[in-house]
Amino acid sequence: RQLLLAAPLGQKRVLAIDPGFRTGCKVVCLDAQGNLLHNENIYPHPPVGKTGEAASKLRKMIEAYQIEAISIGNGTASRETEDFINSQSFDRQIPVFVVSEQGASIYSASKIARDEFPDYDVTVRGAVSIGRRLMDPLAELVKIDPKSIGVGQYQHDVDQTKLKKALDQTVENCVNLVGVNLNTASSHLLTYISGLGPQLAQNIVNYRAENGAFSSRKELMKVPRMGAKAFEQCAGFLRIPGAKNPLDRTAVHPESYHIVEQMAKDLKCTIDELIADKELRRKIRISDYITPTVGLPTLQDILQELDKPGRDPRKAIKVFEFDKNVRTIADLREGMILPGIVGNITNFGAFVDIGIKENGLVHLSQLAERFISDPTEVVSIHQHVMVRVMSVDDARKRIQLSMIGVPQD
The missing domain is CATH 3.30.420.140 (YqgF/RNase H-like domain)
Incomplete structure (x- = not known):
């Protein structure tokens, strides 16, 4: 994940x-x-x-x-x-x-x-x-x-069917959390969207190739074999940046568009203005829009999405540099403080890339001053960290690192 x-x-x-x-x-x-x-x-x-x-x-x-x-x-x-x-x-x-x-x-x-x-x-x-x-x-x-x-450990020692199911589920959750650009997604990526199988995903790509970019979510209904049920499941996860209808760029589902349209009408503004102006959204009395089919949680989700329409939940990318003086294991000295990237996490610690061929290990006991039972409490894959070199075994190509007492950015 x-x-x-x-x-x-x-x-x-x-x-x-x-x-x-x-x-x-x-x-x-x-x-x-x-x-x-x-x-x-x-x-x-x-x-x-x-x-x-x-x-x-x-x-x-x-x-x-x-x-x-x-x-x-x-x-x-x-x-x-x-x-x-x-x-x-x-x-x-x-x-x-x-x-x-x-x-x-x-x-x-x-x-x-x-x-x-x-x-x-x-x-x-x-x-x-x-x-x-x-x-x-x-x-x-x-x-x-x-x-x-190449992440985790013992992948081949566990029940492969269960592992595949858990991995597929994780991939699907991630894809649906982030959402997908309908006009650039590959058929492979589209298969992970709820409601789309390999055939429908390929039909979307073929339709795009023949007719050009999608201009609205409604257009999905013209894709061969796209039924009402599949549309209902997938539409909220497919975004169209630059679409004429601003809601097509967000995670608001088409079946809820009428609610947002009503909110805008009641406030005498356009949907674009409603999305752009926080003060306008503050005036919305959410209880006015509760109906037998639309409950409070749905309305709260819609308002939350209007606050950050279509924004990617992932972090912003940062440029990273290794220490210029460290090229091989021979350049390492005990006590050095170095920048690194977490490459893999296992039960007993985290492996950190410090810019040389060999990765160093930050043992579970060296990740934090407090007791921790699981390294993921402290570190995550691809995290940028600062580490101290504790020991270097040149013959066995092993490097012990520590994060205790090393200020992290």
Whole structure:
């Protein structure tokens, strides 16, 4: 759940890099909807070391495709590639993000990836996934079997049917919590929306391809095999940013539109004004709108949604930097305070990426000064943390870390 609800960058034009040494870095340029515009290889690192050529290719791509952000996979050569990018000067400030590559290779060899990109090889598909994860982690990660994302422990030791059911349920809850942009969602993402199965999801995508973007939720009824029941279940979770009817951009269900319309009429204003003006909403006497079919909880939900219409419940994304002086395990010294990212959580503690090949372990007893029985009380996946190096076992490549007494931002 924490992984799926990671902070999204949103619809921006992204240049994504799947880094590598010998085979070079695979670079792709994506438009704001995540469509592939261009791909090529650059070789900024040894043994090829065409640094100048790589820099000029990068500049050309950033200019040609009006790139707004750069996404780098966190695998081999990730730190070196990040340094290479940061040492370049572009004509404007472009934020650089390092994203998790977990499961990208699984996706790139999957049927979904082959269907999406039949004419490209796995390296291009993997780089596209790295870029799209930055824009919208949820929409991209639903394409990967949750067991391949590399989170948690003992996944293969439990009842697989129960595990699948629990994972699917979590994915569905996350997708429905965030809602989905009806005009950009893949058929795979749409299948997790209540009331939509694989066939209906594909019909929506086909309808969009033939008739262009949806302009209203009502238009969903024209999709082949969309019945009243399926529409009732799915409509509230499908958003249309920029729709003519402002309620189509929110989580308010179409069957409740008449209530909001009545509220606006009673206050002698438009729905747009009602959404924009908090003072107007304060004048609403909620008890006036209770009917045999619409109770107080429904009305409270509607008002709550009008307060933050269609706003994404996920946090805003932050740029993160590792310590520049730490490159390998040999650079670590006891007592160092370092920034890190929580990569995995198990029963006995949290594994933290501090920017080198080996992850360090913050044992359960070192997460907080008070007694805790479950690491998730203190940390979550992909959380940015500050840690202190307690001990380094170079021979066994083990790093013990602590968060006790280390100020967290």
